[in-house]
Amino acid sequence: MSNSCSLITELLDEKSSSLGFMELLNTQDVFGTSVLQAGKPSTEPSIHPADQDLKPRVRQPPEVFNAPATPNTSSISSESNDHEQTKEEEDGGGGGGRVENQKIKKMLKPKKTSQKREREPRFAFMTKSQVEHLEDGYRWRKYGQKAVKNSPFPRSYYRCTNSLCNVKKRVERSSNDPSIVVTTYEGQHTHPSPHLHRPIAAIGPPPPPYSGFSPNCAATLPSPPQTAVPSHNQQHFVNYSVLLNSCGYDIGSTNTATQPRRFCSKPSPSPLLTDRGLLEDVVPRSVIKEE
DNA sequence: CGCGTTTGACCAGCGC
């Protein structure tokens, strides 16, 4: 329904701006969505209120936010470039007695407080959706929730369920516009999307590269650029999300990966979805037939 | 039983 999502992301490090992502932006331009320029000062007034939660913590310059294009398809993104040196290093073998273990470790091995906690590149998306946790093809496990200052809505913290993947994401609603969900991804997946192991990936022609991104897909990409994950896979899923989205279904929930999915009972009359081929491209035919 | 969520506590960084 109100799921007009959009993505805008930017790469703060202009030099490292990956083509794919920039192309994404360009693609958006194609369908009327203004492309936000990277590097805009975060003081941009048009930034959605939700950014307030993102902005304040601008500890490092790299964090920049874009102004939303439209109220409906606004999105932002941010990124901090440096690679994080998380506490992962305390591999030691975290067995039981974690609390004590941690304390002991901290005492014995004080954190490198000297160096600021560096983070993975972050990408924020503002999505107009009724569901907070947008399906993006990966499985997430919620590991925390915090009340957000100046916002009645809590912020949820998710982590990729893949133990080898350190991608995280935060999900929160805009305090001013509850219909807008701000999703911030941090890090990059080091594995393919679980969904893509399903037959779905084998259906339809191979998806085009980023450059050939389907217009009606580019507007919704609740996932940051992938490095290890084949981009076409991501796109594939994006299509999927868009379709569901356009069909008027929630495009995801916390457990969408494990919960039964719903599909359009009938091919949506939506102009964006008249292309049945595209639908088949991302939705298993068997599923479609079922309906 | 395995997996995911909830929730309170804890910690680190930042601003005053």
Add this chain to the structure above:
DNA sequence: GCGCTGGTCAAACGCG
């Protein structure tokens, strides 16, 4: 130094 806030941990709990 202190308080605030964001971020994370992990035990408890719920669900299929």
